Amino acid sequence: MINQERLVKTFLQLVQIDSPSGFEDEVRLWIGNKLEKMGLEHEVDQAGNLYCKLKSKGDPVVISGHMDTVEPGRGIEPIIEAGIIKSSSETILGADNKANLAGIIEVIRVLKNNNIKHKPIEIVMSVEEEPGLKGIKRFDFNKLDSNIGICFDKAAPVGTIVNKSPSCLHIDGKVIGKSAHAGGEPTKGINALHAFVHVVSDLKLGRIDPETTANIGTVKAGNCRNSIPETVEFEGEIRSHSEQDLEKIYNTWINTFSSVASSIEASFEHSVKRQYSRYFHDENSTLIKALTSTFSSLNIKTNLVPSGGASDANIFNTHGIQVADLGCGQKHPHRKDESISVENLKKMSEVI
Ligand SMILES: [Zn+2]
Structure with missing residues (x-):
């Protein structure tokens, strides 16, 4: 169902729109236009986070990603070599987290174009994730109906589930x-x-x-x-x-x-x-069970891992929404040799 050519094209377009943390306006506008063309309304909050709901019947799920990238992330020129997408110049690629965003857009297209029955889906695309989850912390969680969700923000093979993430205190002395x-x-x-x-x-x-x-x-x-x-x-x-x-x-x-x-x-x-704050989802939680069965239906091996870092998922969990951070198949985020294979980009989209 996933159209690989269209997915790659969306990804390449996304990474060519500069969006270092705090400068996400242009990429959000671009995504907003795409959603509108697919007949979807969206909202933007004061922080700049984007929210969109695909209405339907049943228990809703939230899918989240972040629109910002780290530096050097301006004027990115992506190239594809032997099925691997990377930056051709002195910048990062921006697969963190635009691979996720491209996947979300592709999946909405597939659902819309083919009139596929689906659960209600809530999309949250945050700003300023990189400098300390700043955008998502300002998001109004009362908006959300979902109790469960995912985000793809872990540089690990598709099938990886971060089911454990720590709390963190900052101390200035x-x-x-x-x-x-x-x-x-x-x-x-x-x-x-x-x-x-x-x-x-x-x-x-x-x-x-x-x-x-x-x-x-x-x-x-x-x-x-x-x-x-x-x-x-x-x-x-x-x-x-x-x-x-x-x-x-x-x-x-x-x-x-x-x-x-x-x-x-x-x-x-x-x-x-x-x-x-920390989160932990054990093997028998609704979320991990649902993810494990999705992975196995796609012949992907599930791997539960703890993380020493955090993602937007931590903030969702703080607000009582069970969200796990998932591997999106990219390599070396925040580096100039950051890359993602076309195969992994497609695989991640299939999971969504
Ligand atoms: Zn990220």
């Missing part, structure tokens, strides 16, 4: 000491960097256990060579599949920074923000 001239009166200063290094050498960072990771990714200390560094500011994150462990590591960080800082008469301030 600041150790505050006291500045003094480094040559004239160093003993009058309180060295914030000293406290910071002490803590970081004690804290366990990186992979803490199979469920939990922690990282301090940026550090900014002092402001000139000949002053005792008065402040150290850092950005860190903790991710875990277990809320308890997340809480535990967070408390360890805050207690350690506070006590080491106070031991040298420095102080510690921080702010914490939950970026997204």
